[in-house]
Amino acid sequence: MKIAFYGSSLVSAYWNGAATYYRGLLRALAQKGYDITFYEPDVYDRQKNRDIDPPEWCKVVVYPGTAEALKAATAAAVDADIVVKASGVGFEDDLLLQEILRHARQGALKIFWDVDAPATLSELRQSPEHPLRRSLAKIDLVLTYGGGDPVIDAYRSLGAADCIPIYNAFDPETHHPVEKEARFAAELAFLGNRLPDREARVEQFFLEPAAHLPQQRFLLGGSGWSDKPLSSNVTHLGHVSTCDHNAFNVTPKAVLNISRSSMAENGFSPATRIFEAAGAGACLITDHWDGIDLFLKPGDEILVARDGKDVAQLLAGLTRQRAKEIGQRALRRVLEEHTYAHRATTADAIFRAGAARMEAAE
Structure with a gap:
């Protein structure tokens, strides 16, 4: 299955705490056979502070920080089986969500992946007209990297079809014992x-x-x-x-x-x-x-x-x-x-179950 993932950055951890989460999980999913493209905006000097090169297991598309470039990048969502909009992209998040939902093909699994659920939920509770809150009915699934039952219950009460945590973890090939310095x-x-x-x-x-x-x-x-x-x-x-x-x-x-x-x-x-x-x-x-x-x-x-x-x-x-x-x-x-291989097994099962539901509904 093809995944179009719109997030903050895969290649730079500069002012981007979600980088290692994205890397570990998406690499493990790629090892399960997923074809992944990660779309990230060129903002906050992240591209000047890259700490990895684009990996072989994921195509990385960097688009300029303009509304026109954002719209062009989201047009590619039409080719994906799974379309993910992450929280905290950092550039025109509301427009990004709008354009992703507009371009995602019918039958694709549409996911909002929240990497800061407490902060996001606080915003949604304070603003009934928040674009994300109004869009929850169009999103098939909310995934979070933490939160447990409090976050699950909160998202469901706001109209999410379902919410499932995919917790943080680590990649043993990246994080492992080394000599002291x-x-x-x-x-x-x-x-x-x-x-x-x-x-x-x-x-x-x-x-x-x-x-x-x-x-x-x-x-x-x-x-x-x-x-x-x-x-x-x-x-x-x-x-x-x-x-x-x-x-x-x-x-x-x-x-x-x-x-x-x-x-x-x-x-x-x-x-x-x-x-x-x-x-x-x-x-x-x-x-x-x-x-x-x-x-x-x-x-x-x-x-x-x-x-x-x-x-x-x-x-x-x-x-x-x-x-x-x-x-x-x-x-x-x-x-x-708690490795990303464990988390990817969970995510894979969720994706396949969601795809099966989408197919049955067509």
């Missing part, structure tokens, strides 16, 4: 871009413990933090390329996951970073959110903190040996249950 040596490292609904939690879970542990080294990776006041024991690395993620994850004693506020409040929304860090054998400390135990066992495969004080206490009692053991157990768990 001295430049990433630290007691605790955090990697994430500076975002409005994450910043306060970064202050609480990362910057406050750092300020109270002046003898320990902390690493802060990600874009947007250059003008943020930091204690002297915090090193800001700026954007960390995906090719360095394995070393960044495996070198520090522990790696911190901090959910955005909306994700933490909703729960059942593991960040891609969790699986990627576990795939490298990292010892993870995460902020608390409902549903953690569905993915990793708290206290055994992952450590859970409810505030910055917890983070400091966990670090104080964490030996290098225990950190290594936690990381090894997490690695075993994600290899057994």
Whole structure:
């Protein structure tokens, strides 16, 4: 089956947290025989900051950031068996959805793939006339990369025919244990871009413990933090390329996951970073959110903190040996249950069931 996938970017992770999710899942689907074309706009300097070349398993079409180019790109949807519009493309999202639905052929499976469901649902609840909300009746299926029952119920209540989570995961060929690198040596490292609904939690879970542990080294990776006041024991690395993620994850004693506020409040929304860090054998400390135990066992495969004080206490009692053991157990768990091959098997079954329904309805 042919998939036309309209998303933010496949070739650049620059200001694009969904990149590794797209790459892992679409690569695994391609290995199952899907013919995939990914359409992405040339915006936000992403094409100047590519971290992979267009892969052989997926055709990549980059279109200029103009309405005319967008309309031309969506015309190709007519040839696809499955047409996907992802959330957060970042350029004329409403027009993109409109044009995709206009061009998708009758009988094609039309999917809205939400990579930030809590934020999207907040918008839809506040605006009954939101273009996406008005279009849900024309969309065959909503897929999300997290959210659990709260998100499923919310989308159905707004008129979606169905909503199914396809959770984050990792690709063992991309994220795996490597040798430690001295430049990433630290007691605790955090990697994430500076975002409005994450910043306060970064202050609480990362910057406050750092300020109270002046003898320990902390690493802060990600874009947007250059003008943020930091204690002297915090090193800001700026954007960390995906090719360095394995070393960044495996070198520090522990790696911190901090959910955005909306994700933490909703729960059942593991960040891609969790699986990627576990795939490298990292010892993870995460902020608390409902549903953690569905993915990793708290206290055994992952450590859970409810505030910055917890983070400091966990670090104080964490030996290098225990950190290594936690990381090894997490690695075993994600290899057994949380690779993109597992997620692609789920997506494949969903696609085939949806295609069968579409065929039966014709």
